[in-house]
Amino acid sequence: MIGRLNHVAIAVPDLEAASAQYRTMLGADVGPPQDEPDHGVTVVFITLPNTKIELLYPLGAGSPIHGFLAKNPAGGIHHICYEVDDLLAARDHLLAEGARVLGDGAPKIGAHGKPVLFLHPKDFNGCLIELEQV
Ligand SMILES: CC[C@H](C(=O)O)C(=O)SCCNC(=O)CCNC(=O)[C@H](O)C(C)(C)COP(=O)(O)OP(=O)(O)OC[C@H]1O[C@@H](n2cnc3c(N)ncnc32)[C@H](O)[C@@H]1OP(=O)(O)O
Numbered sequence: 001m002i003g004r005l006n007h008v009a010i011a012v013p014d015l016e017a018a019s020a021q022y023r024t025m026l027g028a029d030v031g032p033p034q035d036e037p038d039h040g041v042t043v044v045f046i047t048l049p050n051t052k053i054e055l056l057y058p059l060g061a062g063s064p065i066h067g068f069l070a071k072n073p074a075g076g077i078h079h080i081c082y083e084v085d086d087l088l089a090a091r092d093h094l095l096a097e098g099a100r101v102l103g104d105g106a107p108k109i110g111a112h113g114k115p116v117l118f119l120h121p122k123d124f125n126g127c128l129i130e131l132e133q134v
């Protein structure tokens with residue numbers, strides 16, 4: 001069911017500094033900041049030969065990143081995103097297997113303009129999983 005690793009997301013306390021670090025110290029291909037108000041984040045995508053890094057910064061008071069940064073003030077790996085062919089079929093399979101799908105279970109459109117869903121970290125070894133339909 002899960003396919004390619006689409007991205008690894010890192011929550012950062014300073015988006016500009018983290019972007020500059022990847023661009024200058026790590027010599028990476030760093031994109032521009034992208035506000036995603038529907039998700040409460042500003043993201044920066046870093047394109048690697050085999051996947052992407054998604055830098056996450058809180059956008060708005062209700063951002064889910066605030067809680068994460070309060071617990072991890074220096075930042076940290078926030079989630080991993082796997083690709084799936086059929087998000088609704090994947091969701092229904094996971095629910096049938098007892099996994100918790102976050103939110104109301106309806107996919108939202110993610111940063112790549114594709115439908116995404118999230119699975120509770122406590123069901124997957126402490127790892128927040130995002131599924132993106134490609
Ligand atoms: C533009 C979209 C973009 C894209 O790629 O397209 C994105 O990826 S948007 C990313 C931001 N959106 C989300 O993260 C949505 C899903 N997240 C949530 O629903 C919440 O953040 C949730 C439920 C994972 C955590 O909510 P909250 O922080 O309010 O709850 P708690 O603090 O009580 O946490 C419960 C429990 O889970 C642990 N936790 C929280 N976040 C993470 C995490 N990222 N990875 C691993 N574990 C996490 C937290 O420490 C608590 O554990 P406990 O042992 O009880 O302390």
Ligand SMILES: [Co+2]
Pocket residue numbers: 007009054079081130
């Ligand atoms: Co993501």
